[in-house]
Amino acid sequence: MNSLQNLREVMRRDRVFDFMLQTTGLEVDLSHGTILYLEDVSVSFDGFKAINDLNLYIDAGELRCIIGPNGAGKTTMMDIITGKTRPDKGSAFFGQNINLLHLNEAEIAQAGIGRKFQKPTVFEFHTVFENLELSMAGDKRVWQTFRARMEGSQLDRISNVLEIIGLQECHHKLAGSLSHGQKQWLEIGMLLMQNPKLLLVDEPVAGMTHQEMERTAELLTSLAGEHTVVVVEHDMDFVRSIARKVTVLHQGSVLAEGSMDEVQNDRRVVEVYLGE
Ligand SMILES: Nc1ncnc2c1ncn2[C@@H]1O[C@H](COP(=O)(O)OP(=O)(O)OP(=O)(O)O)[C@@H](O)[C@H]1O
């Protein structure tokens, strides 16, 4: 089939809108070096301010750790970034140009923000390889008519991601047979298949063995640079092992920000969190 026929084929399908969305989707503008702006953001649940005038800026390519006591608003902050929760006030921008408050969850994911929840949600009865393949499903539906041409590059992408997450040897195994840590890495791999610019990772090492934690530290560190990674985690040994800049959330706003040493020696941080 020549490219004109390909195009006709695509235009005839009733999913033309998806196609348009994929190719004309907003490209995040990182020209100022900042990938995420949260400004004066507040949200209340039944009168309780879970997020309270929060200001947070993340640089493109950063690996940022967010810590803070239970109920500080860490997960709620991620809910706001991903469109799951709408703030009562404030603004949320992805790069210079994408107003996150104007997009729904699917559009935000498509714009390049991927989120990993604490509990792995891999397809247990599919192989590792298939899990990665399935996470491209959105693209595949759109690109079906270009399949022959795409297949080679898709395979390359899958083997590249298998290498990044260290599961090459397990590619044929059922996801259900993996260890807890391996499932977490697979899920990170599934996110990577969508090629997100910003990755939000909530409590990645809960329930992991020490070795798995070390491997996860390496993985997340290796992703920074090309991607921007925001990690929420309570395990201070883990945070210390990956931390560059740390933000401490408390009662829905930023209590302190700086290097691990700086926040660890901050009297207010010790009082509300580390001194527990
Ligand atoms: N959808 C919701 N409805 C009502 N209250 C909520 C909702 N989401 C969060 N909250 C409340 O907002 C506060 C902040 O919760 P959040 O889950 O963001 O904290 P967290 O910092 O992630 O805590 P943890 O470290 O325990 O995960 C909590 O008091 C929580 O009960």
Ligand SMILES: [Mg+2]
């Ligand atoms: Mg949480």
